[in-house]
Amino acid sequence: MTSIPILENPSKEYLFDTLIPSRQPAILRGLNIGNCVEDWKNIEYLKKKCGDKIVSIREFTTENLDFLNKNYEFKNVTFSEMLDLILQSPEVQKMRYYFRSIGENPRKEVSNVDKFSPELSADFKIPIQFESIKEKLFSSILRISSQRIRVWTHYDVMDNILCQVTGDKEITLWPPSDVPYLYVVGSTSSVLDIENPDLLKFPKFQYASPMKGVLKPGDVLFLPSLWFHNTITQTPSISINIFWKHLPDDQYWLKDLYGNRDPIIAEKCLEDLANCIQNIQKMPPHYSNFYLRKMKEMIDAKLNE
Numbered sequence: 001m002t003s004i005p006i007l008e009n010p011s012k013e014y015l016f017d018t019l020i021p022s023r024q025p026a027i028l029r030g031l032n033i034g035n036c037v038e039d040w041k042n043i044e045y046l047k048k049k050c051g052d053k054i055v056s057i058r059e060f061t062t063e064n065l066d067f068l069n070k071n072y073e074f075k076n077v078t079f080s081e082m083l084d085l086i087l088q089s090p091e092v093q094k095m096r097y098y099f100r101s102i103g104e105n106p107r108k109e110v111s112n113v114d115k116f117s118p119e120l121s122a123d124f125k126i127p128i129q130f131e132s133i134k135e136k137l138f139s140s141i142l143r144i145s146s147q148r149i150r151v152w153t154h155y156d157v158m159d160n161i162l163c164q165v166t167g168d169k170e171i172t173l174w175p176p177s178d179v180p181y182l183y184v185v186g187s188t189s190s191v192l193d194i195e196n197p198d199l200l201k202f203p204k205f206q207y208a209s210p211m212k213g214v215l216k217p218g219d220v221l222f223l224p225s226l227w228f229h230n231t232i233t234q235t236p237s238i239s240i241n242i243f244w245k246h247l248p249d250d251q252y253w254l255k256d257l258y259g260n261r262d263p264i265i266a267e268k269c270l271e272d273l274a275n276c277i278q279n280i281q282k283m284p285p286h287y288s289n290f291y292l293r294k295m296k297e298m299i300d301a302k303l304n305e
């Protein structure tokens with residue numbers, strides 16, 4: 001298994017002239033994400049800053065959060081109650097919890113940590129090397145998670161830095177070229193248990209080429225768009241994600257609040273292709289199979305150019 005490369009204190013020039021254009025992920029170490037790394041170790045400090053705010057958390061019993069089959073329920077609690085539930089020691093914990101911040105009006109607004117809690121947000125800084133993404137900022141997301149919670153494998157359509165504030169988080173990544181092996185529905189892989197995959201059901205999964213790494217407090221993962229990712233917390237964990245738009249604004253859907261809807265052109269092309277596949281099947285099978293193969297040949301030729 002390949003390791004996610006670790007870069008010590010990379011310069012802004014290296015990030016924007018080399019790493020980001022390469023479309024390769026990396027764990028960036030030694031960047032400054034603010035005093036949250038120290039201060040947020042203290043639960044009482046967090047409670048004082050934001051304790052009364054009502055938040056919606058996912059509650060569930062198993063290790064693997066399953067987005068496709070929704071094996072969790074939402075529960076409204078105060079931020080303080082949430083911290084007690086999420087950060088309590090695993091020995092006494094009956095249920096597992098995962099919090100992801102959402103917009104104040106969750107149907108209309110993306111998550112923004114500054115709006116969610118200006119007090120908490122004051123402790124977090126986008127590293128100075130990433131200052132320029134502020135102009136193209138899409139969303140910022142606070143994630144707080146119990147120990148050993150696995151977030152399902154999926155891709156997002158925007159570049160992202162995942163900043164680890166407290167705790168350790170194991171990351172598994174697959175390149176966009178692994179899409180044929182991941183049994184993707186929407187932007188989510190159907191292979192839930194990536195450690196013990198059911199190879200009778202998902203035989204192509206064995207051909208995928210994952211990379212692994214562990215984020216420690218203060219680490220920043222550069223996660224390029226379209227890279228599949230799966231995370232599991234090794235300890236209770238707090239992270240902040242920053243997503244930014246690196247395509248022209250008009251290529252994204254205005255109503256995409258989660259940054260995971262395929263860009264406008266891509267979604268339309270996928271719909272057109274689905275229509276072509278449906279239409280050609282109006283012909284007898286010996287014709288439709290022939291033309292489906294011809295279509296596949298057109299696509300394969302393009303991919304091999």
Ligand SMILES: O=C(O)CCC(=O)C(=O)O
Nearest residue numbers: 143151156162231239241
């Ligand atoms: O860190 C997590 O809990 C999930 C991260 C994630 O899904 C993302 O960065 O898009």
